[in-house]
Amino acid sequence: MLRPLHAFVGLCLLVFAALYFYASEQDEKHSAAARLYLEDALTDISSWQPEALRSHLTPAAQAAVSNEQLYQVVDEYKALGRFKSMDTPQFSTLTAALSVFGEEQRLSYSFPARFDNGEASVTATLAVNDGSFSLYNFSIRRTAN
Numbered sequence: 001m002l003r004p005l006h007a008f009v010g011l012c013l014l015v016f017a018a019l020y021f022y023a024s025e026q027d028e029k030h031s032a033a034a035r036l037y038l039e040d041a042l043t044d045i046s047s048w049q050p051e052a053l054r055s056h057l058t059p060a061a062q063a064a065v066s067n068e069q070l071y072q073v074v075d076e077y078k079a080l081g082r083f084k085s086m087d088t089p090q091f092s093t094l095t096a097a098l099s100v101f102g103e104e105q106r107l108s109y110s111f112p113a114r115f116d117n118g119e120a121s122v123t124a125t126l127a128v129n130d131g132s133f134s135l136y137n138f139s140i141r142r143t144a145n
Helices: 002-045 050-054 059-064 067-080 093-101
Strands: 083-086 105-115 118-129 132-142
Touching (some): 002 083, 105 132
């Protein structure tokens, strides 16, 4: 009875180790390019024009977000002003590991960012397609200054 349980636990540990290794490899492979993309995207998006944000979204995200929702998001964030700078993005190992089971590779990052009118915490999930990035999910939360 214990032998099958030991084998199962060993297999689970092996799968978790492989997923962790895969996620670490993706972080190494994409971190520098992802940071550059995020800086460029935030510079563009912080014009706070709905089409600027829409142009960075994946096709799936574009289909899921109505024009009304896009205008609401832009209205909510535009008080921050233009993007100025960001700290080093912190990579989410879990998102990368779970993207193995999805249709496209996804990488998630969180980081503090500075805008003309304050600081915010940004979380962005990027879809990777042939080495280029687009936003699958994106949120900004203003932090107290």
